[in-house]
Amino acid sequence: MAYGYSGKILFVDLSSGDHQDQELSETLIKQDVGGRGWGGFLLNEMAPPGVDPFEPPNVLLFLTGPITGTLAPGGSKYVVVTKSPVSGGFCDSYSSGRLALEMKAAGYDGLAIIGKAKEPSILSINNQKVEILPVPDLWGKDTFQTEKLLKDKYGEEVGVACIGPAGENLVAFASINSDYFRQAARGGVGAVMGSKHLKAIVVKGTGGVRCYDGRRLMEMVREYKTRLGGSDHAQRRMKYGTPLTMNITNSLGMLPTRNFQESVFPEATGEIDGDGVLKDVVRHRGCIGCLIACSKISRVEKGEFAGDILEGPEYETLAMLGSNLGVANRAAVIRANLLCDRLGLDTISAGNALGFLMECFEKGLMRGQPGVTRELKFGDYRYGIELLPQIAHRQGIGALLADGVRPLARRIGAAAEEFAMHVKGLEFPAYDPRAGYGIALAYAVSPRGACHRRAWPPRIELLGNLPPDTIEGKPEIVKRMFDENCIFHSLLVCDFPCKMVPLEVGEFEDYLHAITGIQFSERDLWTMAERVETRIRLYNLREGLSRGDDTLPWRVFEEGLPGGPRKGARISREEFDRMLSRYYQLRGWDEKGVPLPGTLQKLGIPSS
Amino acid sequence: MKIEITRIGILENDLPPQSRIEYEGPATLGGFLGFIADEFGPGLIGNLLDRDQLKPHIVMLLNGRSIRALPEGLKTPIKDGDHIILSIMMDGG
Numbered sequence: 001m002a003y004g005y006s007g008k009i010l011f012v013d014l015s016s017g018d019h020q021d022q023e024l025s026e027t028l029i030k031q032d033v034g035g036r037g038w039g040g041f042l043l044n045e046m047a048p049p050g051v052d053p054f055e056p057p058n059v060l061l062f063l064t065g066p067i068t069g070t071l072a073p074g075g076s077k078y079v080v081v082t083k084s085p086v087s088g089g090f091c092d093s094y095s096s097g098r099l100a101l102e103m104k105a106a107g108y109d110g111l112a113i114i115g116k117a118k119e120p121s122i123l124s125i126n127n128q129k130v131e132i133l134p135v136p137d138l139w140g141k142d143t144f145q146t147e148k149l150l151k152d153k154y155g156e157e158v159g160v161a162c163i164g165p166a167g168e169n170l171v172a173f174a175s176i177n178s179d180y181f182r183q184a185a186r187g188g189v190g191a192v193m194g195s196k197h198l199k200a201i202v203v204k205g206t207g208g209v210r211c212y213d214g215r216r217l218m219e220m221v222r223e224y225k226t227r228l229g230g231s232d233h234a235q236r237r238m239k240y241g242t243p244l245t246m247n248i249t250n251s252l253g254m255l256p257t258r259n260f261q262e263s264v265f266p267e268a269t270g271e272i273d274g275d276g277v278l279k280d281v282v283r284h285r286g287c288i289g290c291l292i293a294c295s296k297i298s299r300v301e302k303g304e305f306a307g308d309i310l311e312g313p314e315y316e317t318l319a320m321l322g323s324n325l326g327v328a329n330r331a332a333v334i335r336a337n338l339l340c341d342r343l344g345l346d347t348i349s350a351g352n353a354l355g356f357l358m359e360c361f362e363k364g365l366m367r368g369q370p371g372v373t374r375e376l377k378f379g380d381y382r383y384g385i386e387l388l389p390q391i392a393h394r395q396g397i398g399a400l401l402a403d404g405v406r407p408l409a410r411r412i413g414a415a416a417e418e419f420a421m422h423v424k425g426l427e428f429p430a431y432d433p434r435a436g437y438g439i440a441l442a443y444a445v446s447p448r449g450a451c452h453r454r455a456w457p458p459r460i461e462l463l464g465n466l467p468p469d470t471i472e473g474k475p476e477i478v479k480r481m482f483d484e485n486c487i488f489h490s491l492l493v494c495d496f497p498c499k500m501v502p503l504e505v506g507e508f509e510d511y512l513h514a515i516t517g518i519q520f521s522e523r524d525l526w527t528m529a530e531r532v533e534t535r536i537r538l539y540n541l542r543e544g545l546s547r548g549d550d551t552l553p554w555r556v557f558e559e560g561l562p563g564g565p566r567k568g569a570r571i572s573r574e575e576f577d578r579m580l581s582r583y584y585q586l587r588g589w590d591e592k593g594v595p596l597p598g599t600l601q602k603l604g605i606p607s608s
Numbered sequence: 609m610k611i612e613i614t615r616i617g618i619l620e621n622d623l624p625p626q627s628r629i630e631y632e633g634p635a636t637l638g639g640f641l642g643f644i645a646d647e648f649g650p651g652l653i654g655n656l657l658d659r660d661q662l663k664p665h666i667v668m669l670l671n672g673r674s675i676r677a678l679p680e681g682l683k684t685p686i687k688d689g690d691h692i693i694l695s696i697m698m699d700g701g
Contacts, residue, residue, distance in 0.1 A: 233664075244617045495700065
């Protein structure tokens with residue numbers, strides 16, 4: 001492949017130690033573009049039907065896209081794709097970091113890893129030199145220690161992806177960390193890496209991405225920079241970052257509070273919201289090559305957690321380890337965030353697990369459960385923080401939480417399942433779906449489970465021109481947003497440069513042509529998204545998921561919000577079913593969510 | 609009438625984060641905006657509106673409802689005790 005792409009994926013079998021380069025077909029490149037698109041295809045092809053996610057044949061993919069490693073905005077992302085141990089279906093989890101750029105510079109568009117190393121190992125890639133090296137001394141180290149030790153050995157300029165104790169112990173919400181503070185965290189990707197005895201991947205490349213028309217690319221980047229400078233929207237989001245989202249979710253009554261029992265948390269104001277977080281920010285930071293710099297470096301100056309330094313906290317963490325636990329102590333959230341990062345835990349699911357446990361205690365459902373030595377109450381951040389290492393090491397009561405909310409709820413019984421906030425086993429992100437019916441649909445139909453990355457309907461139904469409490473128009477906006485994000489996540493460009501400046505899908509025609517020399521039309525990209533979403537649906541169907549899995553917890557249907565601007569809001573099962581059927585119809589799927597033969601034919605997907 | 613107003617991520621130099629404002633004037637959203645512009649700074653309107661329309665990246669909520677979803681828009685009536693939120697558009701978190 002001459003431009004943009006490397007044109008090959010490194011295939012590694014950790015069991016045998018074999019590795020080989022595999023060419024990416026021109027059809028795959030042109031039809032599925034990269035990232036999520038390739039993930040949908042390759043997981044179908046490479047993961048044997050019905051494989052146990054923790055068994056060696058499951059594949060762990062690290063994928064880039066055509067934007068990765070170029071000067072185009074937001075081009076330092078990668079995605080990890082695998083069969084999820086949480087949902088049993090398709091999982092994609094996104095991160096950013098040097099790893100993505102080094103993979104491209106080493107000559108690889110992606111890595112496909114199967115097998116299981118005999119002992120804890122790292123995968124070392126230095127251009128075309130590929131080694132699987134035992135690292136027994138690294139096993140047990142946290143992610144910061146691991147990355148530091150690897151950089152001490154291989155140099156600061158390497159890309160690293162590693163797991164912490166949570167991944168080693170197959171915790172269902174274990175993350176993969178890069179650049180210390182960046183995580184591919186959702187869906188258990190870190191646990192799959194741990195199941196392969198793969199502690200880390202270290203990549204160094206000295207090549208680069210050849211662009212078809214570098215001059216044109218530079219022109220576009222300069223024009224983008226001018227627009228960014230003139231965008232009031234972008235400037236304000238750069239100033240506050242994602243924490244500002246809490247100001248609006250709290251105001252609108254959609255902020256998870258005390259395990260989604262409530263949706264407003266007045267104590268958050270000025271403490272764990274955008275205004276609060278700014279008080280601790282010592283500097284702003286961007287991903288490599290990004291001009292937005294939405295990330296913040298926070299430093300706790302006083303109190304019991306004084307001295308903690310964190311890149312973050314981001315909105316999702318502030319909500320799930322803050323309001324969702326009844327905690328408004330910003331320093332405590334920062335400490336919990338820091339611990340999750342070091343242990344290799346997803347902050348969203350960790351917050352859900354702790355919040356769920358708190359409610360179980362509150363309702364007296366924890367009697368007789370193993371490992372219970374004392375009660376965890378809402379607001380008790382000290383005990384919550386104490387439990388995080390126990391989760392990562394599967395010790396004490398942490399062992400109960402380590403498989404996530406769904407298995408624990410099933411263990412406790414039906415009363416607990418009513419408020420186990422998950423879809424397909426993946427715990428809720430930080431938006432209460434009762435506040436807007438589009439959110440409810442987006443959570444339910446997301447292939448990996450409850451997810452805020454496929455669509456963000458509040459933009460339209462709470463902040464835009466559709467009312468939140470009707471179903472009309474919601475399937476349409478959810479599908480449109482899914483498809484748009486599928487395009488961005490296949491190009492593997494960060495959402496924020498696209499949505500804040502903004503950069504429209506159609507503008508990527510020019511970017512793609514300048515980078516690859518291939519003339520992708522905007523229409524090609526929208527069709528690609530349809531193909532990818534249907535292919536991922538086929539994968540989930542093959543693995544046993546069905547319409548019955550595209551649903552929501554009891555609480556969303558049966559308990560109205562107790563207060564706030566959306567007081568009383570819940571969604572009826574009848575209205576939800578109508579939205580779901582309409583969504584399937586828009587996708588060209590039947591009532592059971594099975595793609596129709598005509599849809600497959602239109603999208604060029606073989607019917608077998 | 610008394611109107612509660614919250615600003616989120618905008619107008620830091622014009623308005624306090626939260627305030628309750630005593631208002632006598634045309635009982636519409638647009639009328640109230642004109643009033644606070646007179647009171648707090650004429651640049652305020654230019655930050656929010658472009659030819660009498662909300663700028664695409666600006667959000668205005670009346671009691672939790674986006675004015676983009678209200679049929680009368682800036683002509684929507686307001687009353688004592690209403691809560692107005694002025695915010696930057698959000699795209700996720």
